[in-house]
Amino acid sequence: MNFKLISCEVFKHEFFHCINKTNNNIDAEFIAKGIHDLNSKGMQNRIVKCIQKADQKKFDAILLGYGLCNSWIYGLSARKTPLVIPRNHDCIGILLGSKQKYLDYYFENTGTYFQSIGWVKNTENEPSIKKRSLQKLYGMDMSQDELIAQYGEENLGYLNGALDQTKHYSNMAFIDTGMDSDYHFQNHAKSKAEKNKWTFDVLKGNTNLLQNLVNGNWSDSEFIFVNPGAVVQQSIDEDLVTVTTPKS
Amino acid sequence: MDYLENLHDAVLNGDPATAISITEKSLEEKIDPHVLINDYMIRAMDEVGARFERFEYFIPQLLMSAKAMKGAMALIRPLLVGDGVEDTIICAITGTVKGDVHDIGKNLLGALLEGGGFRVVDLGTNVSPEQFIEAVETHKAKLVCMSALLTTTMPGMKTTIGAFKDAGIRDEVIMLVGGAPVTHHFAKNIGADGYKDNASAGVVLAKELLGIEKK
Numbered sequence: 001m002n003f004k005l006i007s008c009e010v011f012k013h014e015f016f017h018c019i020n021k022t023n024n025n026i027d028a029e030f031i032a033k034g035i036h037d038l039n040s041k042g043m044q045n046r047i048v049k050c051i052q053k054a055d056q057k058k059f060d061a062i063l064l065g066y067g068l069c070n071s072w073i074y075g076l077s078a079r080k081t082p083l084v085i086p087r088n089h090d091c092i093g094i095l096l097g098s099k100q101k102y103l104d105y106y107f108e109n110t111g112t113y114f115q116s117i118g119w120v121k122n123t124e125n126e127p128s129i130k131k132r133s134l135q136k137l138y139g140m141d142m143s144q145d146e147l148i149a150q151y152g153e154e155n156l157g158y159l160n161g162a163l164d165q166t167k168h169y170s171n172m173a174f175i176d177t178g179m180d181s182d183y184h185f186q187n188h189a190k191s192k193a194e195k196n197k198w199t200f201d202v203l204k205g206n207t208n209l210l211q212n213l214v215n216g217n218w219s220d221s222e223f224i225f226v227n228p229g230a231v232v233q234q235s236i237d238e239d240l241v242t243v244t245t246p247k248s
Numbered sequence: 249m250d251y252l253e254n255l256h257d258a259v260l261n262g263d264p265a266t267a268i269s270i271t272e273k274s275l276e277e278k279i280d281p282h283v284l285i286n287d288y289m290i291r292a293m294d295e296v297g298a299r300f301e302r303f304e305y306f307i308p309q310l311l312m313s314a315k316a317m318k319g320a321m322a323l324i325r326p327l328l329v330g331d332g333v334e335d336t337i338i339c340a341i342t343g344t345v346k347g348d349v350h351d352i353g354k355n356l357l358g359a360l361l362e363g364g365g366f367r368v369v370d371l372g373t374n375v376s377p378e379q380f381i382e383a384v385e386t387h388k389a390k391l392v393c394m395s396a397l398l399t400t401t402m403p404g405m406k407t408t409i410g411a412f413k414d415a416g417i418r419d420e421v422i423m424l425v426g427g428a429p430v431t432h433h434f435a436k437n438i439g440a441d442g443y444k445d446n447a448s449a450g451v452v453l454a455k456e457l458l459g460i461e462k463k
């Protein structure tokens with residue numbers, strides 16, 4: 001089978017590993033992780049641009065390496081080529097290989113900052129994305145100097161307290177997906193945790209979901225299948241996603 | 249009393265020092281504190297919210313306006329206690345649902361609710377349904393505002409509304425939901441009273457649903 005893969009770069013390492021092991025032909029394209037910082041529409045537009053290009057090329061399916069992230073997925077529709085998407089909240093659940101495992105750990109350990117190879121590697125956004133990011137739009141990315149210049153030294157503490165991005169964290173969890181280089185990145189994450197005085201945990205992840213995606217092994221419980229004409233919508237069950245069947 | 253317009257401007261421009269000094273001066277001159285709140289500060293915060301909604305104001309600007317109003321209110325509040333009006337001020341509970349620690353948006357909503365004349369009790373982040381219920385009972389709140397930024401935690405809003413039903417107090421409060429991944433469709437289907445995609449519109453909606461007239 002011939003598949004187009006359009007994915008967040010957060011999975012790049014793991015996907016290369018899976019692509020090496022599949023019999024299918026995979027034309028892979030990775031998009032900057034930073035587009036998560038755009039608004040939902042901006043993120044969707046960026047991904048749809050790639051989908052539309054691939055749609056002209058007669059692939060058997062277009063595989064999307066994304067979760068529900070940032071609600072980008074709602075309103076998405078398939079034109080000529082079917083779309084296949086992991087039925088999962090985000091990269092954390094996908095790399096853990098199971099949505100339930102994610103939720104269980106998550107609610108037991110609120111205040112956890114998750115890391116994986118892709119999270120450690122892609123921390124800085126490119127300028128073109130930064131310019132259009134929510135952080136920029138909201139003024140959440142102002143430097144200490146800018147804040148002082150605009151609002152005065154005496155208000156800096158107050159503003160920092162309100163804008164602090166990390167005050168609620170107490171734990172960092174690195175997802176080990178069994179890649180050769182995991183250890184190196186794990187150490188990197190660990191030193192970040194130590195610097196912030198957070199506890200550090202390593203979670204056993206896997207590449208099962210990503211492998212199933214490229215292998216064409218798409219069970220209904222693990223994947224959303226969007227046939228031509230169908231539209232992805234938000235539901236109110238735990239999955240938060242449903243696909244409307246096209247009118248015949 | 250011309251200088252009172254400067255109180256409006258100090259709040260609008262996020263200038264806590266000026267807001268406080270004008271409030272001190274006007275209280276010395278025995279100006280009715282309700283006038284300061286209703287005719288000047290709430291009007292200013294309404295405008296702050298509107299500008300934020302149009303992306304004309306950054307979050308730090310909104311925070312500075314909130315600080316200016318808070319500073320003035322700290323002087324005024326003791327004078328309101330016991331005059332009977334304080335009891336009629338509607339209490340709003342805000343909180344980010346269980347498992348979720350995103351609070352920037354929720355705090356902005358809190359600031360604008362306060363700016364809109366509500367008494368706000370903020371439960372912080374990672375708030376369980378039981379905590380929401382307890383707070384409503386303790387503070388006799390009429391408004392509950394839940395925020396969620398994660399799809400993993402959004403279902404907690406449904407659970408919380410369910411818990412209010414089970415406790416038999418669902419009809420005693422207006423329950424609003426918000427946060428980036430929440431939609432109108434979701435809000436309606438989990439039985440919330442309303443949803444808005446920004447804090448400023450949320451305050452307007454809250455007032456509408458509670459039957460508080462907008463001046």
Ligand code: B12
Nearest residue numbers: 114349350351352353395398399425426427428446447450
């Ligand atoms: C800042 C941020 C953080 C900060 C939060 C700091 C803080 N103190 O709040 C930090 C770094 C801590 C963080 C952590 C995480 N985050 Co985060 N975060 C964001 C980000 C970039 C912006 C959120 C924000 O503050 N927006 C600005 C405010 C002003 O907007 P807002 O909250 O929507 O609020 C407005 C309205 O919605 C409204 N509103 C809000 N609440 C309410 C309530 C009512 C009743 C009403 C009427 C209105 C209303 O008013 C506000 C102003 O108008 C979003 C991206 C995004 N697109 O949203 C990701 C995002 C929400 N995070 C995400 C993720 C995955 C995480 C982590 C799991 C990451 C990790 N590796 O561990 C953790 C989880 C932590 C936890 N347990 O909660 C994902 C969620 C994906 C998903 N599955 O849903 C997002 C979408 C980014 C992405 N990668 O796609 N995050």
